[in-house]
Amino acid sequence: HPFSAWDVIFTDSTMTVAAVDRLVHHALILEIQAESCRQQSAKQMFHFKLITK
Structure with missing residues (x-):
């Protein structure tokens, strides 16, 4: 999720800013x-399991 959506995860906006600040400091x-490779693999495995049942 983008940092702008983290206020949904952390209910306190001050806590959100502090957490993001610590994570991205010097980063x-x-x-x-793009879609992640893990998502693509999971979708392929899901469809494969449906087909082979």
């Missing part, structure tokens, strides 16, 4: 706009 943030 290089890459935002990838």
